[in-house]
Amino acid sequence: MTQAAIDGALAAAGERAALANRAGGAIELTEVSVRFGKAGREVTALQRVSLTIAPGQFVAVLGPSGCGKSTLLNVIAGFERPRAGSVRVDGELVTEPSPRRPVVFQQHSLFPWMTALDNVAFGLRMAGDAAARERARHYLALVGLSDFAEHYPEQLSGGMQQRVGIARALAVEPAILLMDEPFGALDAQTRALMQEQLLGLWERWRHTVVFVTHDIDEAIFLADRVVVLGVKPSGLRRIVDVDVPRPRSPRARLDPTYQALYQELFGLIREESSKTFDGSRAAS
Numbered sequence: 001m002t003q004a005a006i007d008g009a010l011a012a013a014g015e016r017a018a019l020a021n022r023a024g025g026a027i028e029l030t031e032v033s034v035r036f037g038k039a040g041r042e043v044t045a046l047q048r049v050s051l052t053i054a055p056g057q058f059v060a061v062l063g064p065s066g067c068g069k070s071t072l073l074n075v076i077a078g079f080e081r082p083r084a085g086s087v088r089v090d091g092e093l094v095t096e097p098s099p100r101r102p103v104v105f106q107q108h109s110l111f112p113w114m115t116a117l118d119n120v121a122f123g124l125r126m127a128g129d130a131a132a133r134e135r136a137r138h139y140l141a142l143v144g145l146s147d148f149a150e151h152y153p154e155q156l157s158g159g160m161q162q163r164v165g166i167a168r169a170l171a172v173e174p175a176i177l178l179m180d181e182p183f184g185a186l187d188a189q190t191r192a193l194m195q196e197q198l199l200g201l202w203e204r205w206r207h208t209v210v211f212v213t214h215d216i217d218e219a220i221f222l223a224d225r226v227v228v229l230g231v232k233p234s235g236l237r238r239i240v241d242v243d244v245p246r247p248r249s250p251r252a253r254l255d256p257t258y259q260a261l262y263q264e265l266f267g268l269i270r271e272e273s274s275k276t277f278d279g280s281r282a283a284s
């Protein structure tokens with residue numbers, strides 16, 4: 001597929017999605033607490049987290065390992081129920097997962113018996129889309145895998161499988177896209193390309209994105225706001241606005257605002273990470 005064909009398909013998809021998304025994509029967490037385990041041996045993953053995300057906003061969630069990033073995403077997705085507090089999407093209480101809020105996990109989760117194309121088309125078929133295969137082809141092209149449409153997952157590298165998983169989530173053109181370290185397993189070059197593709201798409205669609213990452217640079221490059229979670233006590237540490245102009249290219253990293261923000265977040269994450277480090281030493 002040529003670049004012009006991809007651009008044309010995406011423009012059409014953008015119009016469809018922009019229309020659909022005009023109606024929604026707001027997320028509201030109120031005093032959300034999540035604990036795991038039984039009384040006496042409980043782990044607090046989230047402690048009274050309140051957060052409002054406007055429709056169309058791109059929010060990155062940053063913090064050291066174990067601070068509750070995936071848990072936060074899982075309560076928005078509906079995979080996990082909070083012990084206290086509430087999660088609402090467009091005003092409605094979240095009680096279960098929905099195809100309107102697909103999740104891209106760090107590890108690909110493809111159906112091994114389906115080709116790449118059929119994996120991408122799967123959600124569309126479920127939604128009764130008659131043009132599922134055609135649309136799936138566009139999204140495979142977007143992640144650079146047009147030539148691998150008929151390959152089975154085991155015939156693809158791990159990074160390629162991950163890109164198929166991303167195409168599958170994008171293909172349903174959701175109002176909310178939840179991503180848990182989606183580029184974590186990709187090589188640096190592919191990762192940079194995927195970041196730019198995702199941004200290009202988001203600039204057209206303006207769907208709500210919640211993007212979990214360990215990577216400060218990735219968070220600033222992509223997001224409107226960065227939510228920092230901490231440990232001991234677990235919970236929200238800080239929310240910063242990313243006032244770096246859009247559209248962003250890799251040159252955005254030279255922007256003084258970008259660099260100042262990087263320093264600020266680096267200090268904060270380091271402080272939080274050292275708490276987990278000290279804690280594990282103390283426990284051993």
Ligand SMILES: Nc1ncnc2c1ncn2[C@@H]1O[C@H](COP(=O)(O)OP(=O)(O)OP(=O)(O)O)[C@@H](O)[C@H]1O
Pocket residue numbers: 036037043044045063064065066067068069070071072
């Ligand atoms: N299903 C579960 N059962 C018990 N404890 C859990 C469960 N899921 C998460 N936890 C605990 O909750 C805390 C937060 O976990 P979570 O996976 O949300 O962290 P994270 O920030 O995503 O970490 P990482 O960066 O390593 O992916 C951790 O202490 C973890 O051990």
Ligand SMILES: [Mg+2]
Pocket residue numbers: 069070071180
């Ligand atoms: Mg995680």
